[in-house]
Amino acid sequence: MYIASLIMYNAFQLGFKYLQYYITASNGKGHGVHSPFVFDFIINVLNSKGTYYCFNEIEQVRKAYLINSEVIEVEDFGAGSRTGATKKRVIKNIARSALKPRKYSQLLFKIATYYKPKTILELGTSLGITTSYLSNSNKESKIITLEGSENIASVAANTFKQLGLKNITQITGNFDETLSSALKQSGVTDFAYVDGNHRYEPTVRYYREILPFITEESILIFDDIHWSKEMEQAWEEIKNHEAVTMSIDLFFIGLVFFKKDFKVKQHFTIRY
Template sequence: MKYSKISHLIKSKLIENKSINEIRTHFTSGEKLVSSFLKAKKRNGTETEKNSLKTLDTYGNELSKREDLIDFSLFGINEKQTVSGVFQRAASKTKWCHFFYFLSRNDKETNILEIGTNLGVSGQYFIGALCDNNIKDSNFITFEGVPDLCKIANERFLKISEDKNCNYKIIQGLYEDTLHQVDDFDIKYDIIFIDGNHKYKPTIEYYEYLLNHSKDNAVFIFDDINWSDEMKKAWQDILKTNYSYSIDFFKMGIIVIEKDNHLKKNYNLFLTL
């Protein structure tokens, strides 16, 4: 794994400018995605964006100090973990969260779906961007099985979205029991973040199901594509489907689907592990 990370980093750095130029040139969504990547990498942005990110970043510090327990018995195990422990083990890194924020910034209605709320670390950046967009009909929908995680995430989401145009909904329950509710919302999504079940079969099933609920130029984000043999296989099989371009960040993989554009170009970039 360590060798693969280093190899990916070197390869990405050597062809980064070429990849960026191609993405910008050949794809309608390319400028938006590249701009989001570069802003997150270089910690750039407008004053509004910088101030928002500064506020959102404080949440991680709060979680890292919490010793209250989260009950994971939903999965049939008699186990409780501290909030700080879950945060250290499972939360998205800050650079990735900044990328999510910039990717979600828009001057039009933006709808986002996430599978795997956890403590709401990544979710608050999606919501924060929708709040800054200030577009009334935008939505963030997120799914999580563990009740304690839903409660903590909801407290955070309420705090940052109060009195603002950034609608959100947390769906609690096992994904196999709740994901069908996507049909009830009658929403087409711009960004879909799949981070809830790092196994081959569910990852493929979520992707195939949510394809029918995505907009033109939709961005699918898959977390931990090199975390296990199952996730490596899932990512390789996803690359056999129809799409416009993919970006392998090593930790995360992105698939972008543009209407009537099936070039199926594949790129490697590096943000952080």
């Protein structure tokens, strides 16, 4: 999790943008979608209603953090908090402002479960809730998660211990200094979730750093793509990059794909 001041959309602006998205997006039922891959994604991932064994366990940990009044010191590296964070943070406030909501945490789980990536890279561990969902998607997969703050990473380590998760490697420090070694450690990156430093330049740079380590089966997911003008600019540049053959905009997250059998680049905006 990265924290700093940044001009982000306020609640009214974000609400208006979401309304525009909701009105113009495909209805999320697959009607009128001509891509077999996207139709399959809608039916078997977005609309999957299954409840899995791990969901309740992870959400119990989230609930505990939402009432945890412990104060910790947090290093500031970039953008991320909507609450005007200072160096001292209360865990329950971090949980409220920084954790991905259950709906999207479980969507990431469903994506990883369906496409079965062997190596998962996460930029932005926070308290470890999303990481735990990704870990549970396949106990045989390798999860490498990066967190800027040492004390937040320590809380996340406790999350993984509580849940008995063994397939997670934590790396702590500024992404600018840790991403390169993490990529070399992972080798091929089948799945990456980028949730940190919500600014244009770092986001695009992280994408370009990850790019040499992907295959055409890899999936990259970017968080908060409509969080600010900078993030929207970053999303536009990434989805239009020559290596990307398809993108899916779900408003709060964006997915890019690299399959070479997608002969014509396509961009989809889907209601979720």
